[in-house]
Amino acid sequence: MIPVPYNSIVCAAAAGGAREPLFRNPSASASASVYLLQFNCNRRRINTNNRRNNNNNFMDSNNNMRTESYLRHVDSRKLMPNGAGHIPHLKAVILGEALASEEDDLVLPSKEFSDQANVHSPEQYMEMYKRSIEDPDGFWSEIASQFYWKQKWGEKVCDENFDVRDGKIKIEWFKGGITNVCYNCLDRNIEAGLGDKVALYWEGNEPGLDGSLTYSQLLNQVCQVANYLKDIGVKKGDAVIVYLPMINELPITMLACARIGAVHSVVFAGFSAESLAQRITDCKPKAVITCNAVRRGTKPILLKDIVDAAINDSAKDGVSVDVCLVYDNPVALKREDTKWTQGRDIWWQDVIPKYPSTCPVEWVDAEDPLFLLYTSGSTGKPKGVLHTTGGYMVYTATTFKYAFDYKPSDIYWCTADCGWITGHSYVTYGPLLNGATVLVYEGFKNFMRKRMYFTTNIGLCEIDINVLRETHRVHSKTTRKNGFYMASYLPAPNYPDAGRCWDIVDKYKVSIFYTAPTLVRSLMRDGEAVRYLYALMFTVYLCEIDLRINAFGFWIRVSTHQHTPMTHLVSCGLPMMVEENLGTCLICIPFPKISDCKLCNGLKGTPSLMKELDKYVTRYSRKSLRVLGSVGEPINPSAWRWFYNVVGDSRCPISDTWWQTETGGFMITPLPGAWAQKPGSATFPFFGIQPVIVDEKGVEIDGECSGYLCIKKSWPGAFRTLYGDHERYETTYFKPFAGYYFSGDGCRRDKDGYHWLTGRVDDVINVSGHRIGTAEVESALVSHPQCAEAAVVGVEHEVKGQGIYAFVTLVDSVPYSEDLRKDLILTVRKQIGAFAAPDKIHWAPGLPKTRSGKIMRRILRKIAARQLDELGDTSTLADPNVVKQLIELSDS
Numbered sequence: 001m002i003p004v005p006y007n008s009i010v011c012a013a014a015a016g017g018a019r020e021p022l023f024r025n026p027s028a029s030a031s032a033s034v035y036l037l038q039f040n041c042n043r044r045r046i047n048t049n050n051r052r053n054n055n056n057n058f059m060d061s062n063n064n065m066r067t068e069s070y071l072r073h074v075d076s077r078k079l080m081p082n083g084a085g086h087i088p089h090l091k092a093v094i095l096g097e098a099l100a101s102e103e104d105d106l107v108l109p110s111k112e113f114s115d116q117a118n119v120h121s122p123e124q125y126m127e128m129y130k131r132s133i134e135d136p137d138g139f140w141s142e143i144a145s146q147f148y149w150k151q152k153w154g155e156k157v158c159d160e161n162f163d164v165r166d167g168k169i170k171i172e173w174f175k176g177g178i179t180n181v182c183y184n185c186l187d188r189n190i191e192a193g194l195g196d197k198v199a200l201y202w203e204g205n206e207p208g209l210d211g212s213l214t215y216s217q218l219l220n221q222v223c224q225v226a227n228y229l230k231d232i233g234v235k236k237g238d239a240v241i242v243y244l245p246m247i248n249e250l251p252i253t254m255l256a257c258a259r260i261g262a263v264h265s266v267v268f269a270g271f272s273a274e275s276l277a278q279r280i281t282d283c284k285p286k287a288v289i290t291c292n293a294v295r296r297g298t299k300p301i302l303l304k305d306i307v308d309a310a311i312n313d314s315a316k317d318g319v320s321v322d323v324c325l326v327y328d329n330p331v332a333l334k335r336e337d338t339k340w341t342q343g344r345d346i347w348w349q350d351v352i353p354k355y356p357s358t359c360p361v362e363w364v365d366a367e368d369p370l371f372l373l374y375t376s377g378s379t380g381k382p383k384g385v386l387h388t389t390g391g392y393m394v395y396t397a398t399t400f401k402y403a404f405d406y407k408p409s410d411i412y413w414c415t416a417d418c419g420w421i422t423g424h425s426y427v428t429y430g431p432l433l434n435g436a437t438v439l440v441y442e443g444f445k446n447f448m449r450k451r452m453y454f455t456t457n458i459g460l461c462e463i464d465i466n467v468l469r470e471t472h473r474v475h476s477k478t479t480r481k482n483g484f485y486m487a488s489y490l491p492a493p494n495y496p497d498a499g500r501c502w503d504i505v506d507k508y509k510v511s512i513f514y515t516a517p518t519l520v521r522s523l524m525r526d527g528e529a530v531r532y533l534y535a536l537m538f539t540v541y542l543c544e545i546d547l548r549i550n551a552f553g554f555w556i557r558v559s560t561h562q563h564t565p566m567t568h569l570v571s572c573g574l575p576m577m578v579e580e581n582l583g584t585c586l587i588c589i590p591f592p593k594i595s596d597c598k599l600c601n602g603l604k605g606t607p608s609l610m611k612e613l614d615k616y617v618t619r620y621s622r623k624s625l626r627v628l629g630s631v632g633e634p635i636n637p638s639a640w641r642w643f644y645n646v647v648g649d650s651r652c653p654i655s656d657t658w659w660q661t662e663t664g665g666f667m668i669t670p671l672p673g674a675w676a677q678k679p680g681s682a683t684f685p686f687f688g689i690q691p692v693i694v695d696e697k698g699v700e701i702d703g704e705c706s707g708y709l710c711i712k713k714s715w716p717g718a719f720r721t722l723y724g725d726h727e728r729y730e731t732t733y734f735k736p737f738a739g740y741y742f743s744g745d746g747c748r749r750d751k752d753g754y755h756w757l758t759g760r761v762d763d764v765i766n767v768s769g770h771r772i773g774t775a776e777v778e779s780a781l782v783s784h785p786q787c788a789e790a791a792v793v794g795v796e797h798e799v800k801g802q803g804i805y806a807f808v809t810l811v812d813s814v815p816y817s818e819d820l821r822k823d824l825i826l827t828v829r830k831q832i833g834a835f836a837a838p839d840k841i842h843w844a845p846g847l848p849k850t851r852s853g854k855i856m857r858r859i860l861r862k863i864a865a866r867q868l869d870e871l872g873d874t875s876t877l878a879d880p881n882v883v884k885q886l887i888e889l890s891d892s
């Protein structure tokens, strides 16, 4: 019996049968706009129902709102954005969509889409899935045969031991097969007639800076680099560290390594010198390849300086680097200003063009290593995830083709950096193996946003959203200057304005757009912020209030007898929280949420702000878009809806792909033409993947349930070991639940069999889709001479998904100070990278520990999230007073 991943009831619904979906197939309704309306209506219906239920008590005779009877009290404060609990005696009330259930929202692909899709129905999926599970060897070898193999694999397609109780964990696919990934990406496609097709488009940060390479041109450049590497003595199996920004030279270098059988280890160019040194020391590379500098905003980041420091550091550990190839990036730094070590450093442009543009392929075994990529774990030491050649090639190519419904005419853009696994599997290998045209974007940088103005009865308000912080730290201040309100705002990753993404989509006619929820949320906020400002402006106009803006939303203080603004906000459908104290009422409207306000619409055009609504998106055509994708963390339903409705014009399915550095490729993902989606769910397993949800004892749970997400049996793209530490590989992934691969993620399966990822269950924080081990941050903090101890936990963050919250105990007699706080954050930035900087340092005279000295992170998580009435049992603590002290220091 094979597990049935797709519930037959949903199949029927998706096929237009038994169950009436809440959201209709747009093709079934009169027009797309009708569909949109239904979409919004449904949201409203949920809100209106609430209202209707309380209708009698809702308004008093003067049409003022009766807050008590209307607002719904929330049992738990976990629904509030972090920081809201700062307010003493908070009485939290949330309105709006947060309480809606997403489980019954089915969004179906249009008939036109399904008809042309690679997998067009649940039945077709089920048939293929069944075969992939019942006959994996046949299924995968048929696909593998579409690639070039110098020699076919041996007897066994797959040879595995997946159970620690039966000995050493071993995963092998296509062993004995001789091939080369670079050959399959380039030469094979050129032979098939794609030589003149564009392989890579490159778009720089600065509008106007761009370029492109056809498959033939790309092969020539790859060969030149490959020849150079061979010339300096890089051989099959040797490691090469790549520390480059998103320029074409990054995928070129990866492919060049693959061509000669060298193992690339790409390090994200946002990592610090220390992190880079750690990776150099671990894999002892024959060469380091970098760039002198890259421009982020107006500031050049001196990558070469970071590499110099890292090489010095690793030399102290006895690992020397003989060659450092440096790409000259004059836009960021002049050659003559680049620090240079004669004899070791060499300019890319001085040597590479001199090498021949053909290079014979080094044929390798399917199980020979292709690359190393370090990822965070629950200890301070990053793990070198090792992927091999054959299985990874077959798996990334196949997942790319099906999850994005790839067609040869597509223009594909993945916003990930090649420094992460997404850039390996779905910027470089997966798409190029399919002969796709890939857009490489230099990357998002924070941009200087213009000021926003709005009028109120207290005068003209100016929202200064210019105060950008590299760190993305949650930080805000509101000042009143000359009668103007100024507020700092979280930076958004875009340049020169929030429309850049869609400008690029139109410029290249991008048809598949794959990105991360954090980016969706920050872009959505740009449009939504305007909508909010508008609603708010009107509210402010209605009564004199004290307005504050922080990272969580707009905070308004009004006196309790003034119900009009609240009524207005309610009519806008804005979710909000209210704290009522004697005579005053503090309202927080967390942004961004999609709202629809008759009142505001009625005033459309009065102040021009309304016109600004979503214009960053809608002023671009986006007609070329066909499929959207999301990766890195769970996408929250409101971001999903905005992505679907606004960006994709309610026309493009979203592939919410769940996978990991370790899995090499997609594991649970929609097949966009095959079935209905539920906003926020990664849906069903890919071919050959058997996800199981287990309880804490490792017992599989059937049907509707929540638990730990594990995978039964191997798949071709699985990682084979942790570099130099097979024991850690087994301990981390295969020992927690014997017989399974343990993902480290929690998961819920709903009544229809849809999978909902609920985040990490281990000590790993997911910040903007980047995995950061709490232990890594802690060890950076304690390296500071004045830090005695540190404990780091993740907290919910509106844009980044999770933020980093650090409890810090100082050495005796060191006073708390703002300078020290900054210094501690700087220490983490220096040691790991800016993206790992803590959002909050919470001074801790002591940490809550059990009598055996174990830190009780559960309690720290609750304190960080201000869920103070959910601290649970603290009686096992060695010193229960510690908790009280920590709570007292919460706002210091």
Ligand code: 6R9
Pocket (backbone or CB within 6 Å): 375, 420, 421, 422, 630, 631, 632, 633, 634, 635, 656, 657, 658, 659, 660, 661, 662, 682, 743, 744, 745, 757, 759, 760, 766, 769, 770, 771
């Ligand atoms: C590809 C990548 C892996 C972790 C993973 C999970 C989270 C990734 C997700 C998702 C929910 C998705 N994650 N995609 N959670 N829905 N679509 O991001 O690899 O950097 O190794 O991170 O990211 O928690 O365990 P990696």
